[in-house]
Amino acid sequence: MKVSYFPGCTLKTKATDLNEYTFKTAEALGVTLEEIENWQCCGGVFTMAKDEVATKLSSVRALKEAFAKEQPLMTVCSACHNVIKQTNHAMQTDKEFAAKVNRYMADTPYEGEAQVYHYLELLRDVVGFDAVKEKVSDVLKGKKIAAYYGCLLLRPGKVMQMDDPENPTIMEDFIRAIGATPVVYAKRNECCGGYIAMESPSLAKKNSQGVVENAKAQGAEMIITACPLCKYNLIKNGADIPVVYFTELLAIALGIKEDTHE
Amino acid sequence: MNKKYLQEDLLRMSGVNPKKCMRCGKCSATCPAYDEMEYHPHQFVSMVDEGDIEPLLSSESLYRCLSCFACIERCPRGVEPAKLVEAVRLVAIRKQGENHMTANDVPALWEEDLPQQAIVSAFRKYSK
Numbered sequence: 513m514k515v516s517y518f519p520g521c522t523l524k525t526k527a528t529d530l531n532e533y534t535f536k537t538a539e540a541l542g543v544t545l546e547e548i549e550n551w552q553c554c555g556g557v558f559t560m561a562k563d564e565v566a567t568k569l570s571s572v573r574a575l576k577e578a579f580a581k582e583q584p585l586m587t588v589c590s591a592c593h594n595v596i597k598q599t600n601h602a603m604q605t606d607k608e609f610a611a612k613v614n615r616y617m618a619d620t621p622y623e624g625e626a627q628v629y630h631y632l633e634l635l636r637d638v639v640g641f642d643a644v645k646e647k648v649s650d651v652l653k654g655k656k657i658a659a660y661y662g663c664l665l666l667r668p669g670k671v672m673q674m675d676d677p678e679n680p681t682i683m684e685d686f687i688r689a690i691g692a693t694p695v696v697y698a699k700r701n702e703c704c705g706g707y708i709a710m711e712s713p714s715l716a717k718k719n720s721q722g723v724v725e726n727a728k729a730q731g732a733e734m735i736i737t738a739c740p741l742c743k744y745n746l747i748k749n750g751a752d753i754p755v756v757y758f759t760e761l762l763a764i765a766l767g768i769k770e771d772t773h774e
Numbered sequence: 775m776n777k778k779y780l781q782e783d784l785l786r787m788s789g790v791n792p793k794k795c796m797r798c799g800k801c802s803a804t805c806p807a808y809d810e811m812e813y814h815p816h817q818f819v820s821m822v823d824e825g826d827i828e829p830l831l832s833s834e835s836l837y838r839c840l841s842c843f844a845c846i847e848r849c850p851r852g853v854e855p856a857k858l859v860e861a862v863r864l865v866a867i868r869k870q871g872e873n874h875m876t877a878n879d880v881p882a883l884w885e886e887d888l889p890q891q892a893i894v895s896a897f898r899k900y901s902k
């Protein structure tokens with residue numbers, strides 16, 4: 513199966529491993545990713561104001577290209593996913609906004625027709641967690657792993673529609689599919705602080721430490737995330753258990769990468 | 775700016791109807807930036823509703839919101855306070871020379887392993 517892929521700025525720079533293992537694990541599971549040609553940065557955060565048009569054009573261009581190729585558009589960075597999915601929703605539901613955007617687009621108007629998947633959703637809904645389970649070894653057996661959703665994958669729930677925003681299971685089901693044991697904890701869907709790391713490092717520290725302490729208190733030996741900024745904030749603020757991308761663990765379970773964690 | 779016009783503009787930009795708010799304070803209770811805010815999400819809603827917008831426009835609270843969407847998700851009345859916080863912030867930073875962060879500020883804030891995502895996000899929220 514071929515799927516259009518939007519990597520985003522950070523996956524080409526500070527998070528090249530997230531990009532690499534996304535490609536490799538997808539390929540191993542029968543999904544070929546075709547990178548959007550000339551994609552532009554999504555901007556990192558969705559601008560909620562309805563009169564903001566320019567900040568959403570890069571997302572629409574990527575969506576439009578995927579739609580033209582009759583492929584779904586897949587993202588893996590939580591931030592890209594949030595921006596692109598919210599933009600697509602605005603194109604579907606806000607006619608006035610869509611009309612303004614389409615003035616900047618060549619040929620046929622776009623109305624939010626493309627299907628958007630986060631890699632986790634693609635694993636659940638297209639590949640299937642059962643199919644993943646069949647392909648993995650038992651190297652991660654018994655490992656207690658805390659899924660860190662953060663804010664961007666799930667919210668706003670009515671737009672993202674990935675999972676129940678207050679009681680999600682997709683990442684825990686993923687952890688089970690790769691043979692490990694999920695650890696559920698209260699702060700798994702609370703914010704790490706995100707970009708506030710630049711404006712107020714103390715606020716990012718407070719939030720991030722709260723997440724790690726809570727995960728550890730529930731017995732976690734490792735935290736997984738899909739977001740480079742979550743990973744940065746948790747590690748920067750003293751996480752003393754490994755914080756890794758979910759794709760790295762998937763690569764380990766599939767035998768694509770060696771397990772270097774204890 | 776004319777007060778009435780500003781209020782209407784904020785409501786138009788954000789799509790928020792502050793009249794739906796029942797002032798339960800849940801948005802502020804769930805806000806991870808609460809401790810660092812002078813005005814909290816529920817106050818953005820009530821103050822915009824009352825036309826008391828000037829204090830919000832000059833408050834640092836505008837730059838403390840994390841865009842975490844918690845108040846949007848958890849408001850029992852679907853008011854979506856963060857959309858108002860954002861609209862007020864945009865009114866503030868869209869004025870010439872009022873960017874809260876510029877490229878010149880970045881070297882001092884930069885850390886070796888800081889992901890690009892943090893910088894582009896901060897720019898999107900703090901400057902025009």
Ligand code: SF4
Nearest residue numbers: 795796798799801849
């Ligand atoms: S949670 Fe909603 S209804 Fe309650 S105070 Fe906040 S905006 Fe108003």
Ligand code: SF4
Nearest residue numbers: 805839840842843845
């Ligand atoms: S979106 Fe902003 S105002 Fe709303 S809860 Fe998050 S930090 Fe607070």
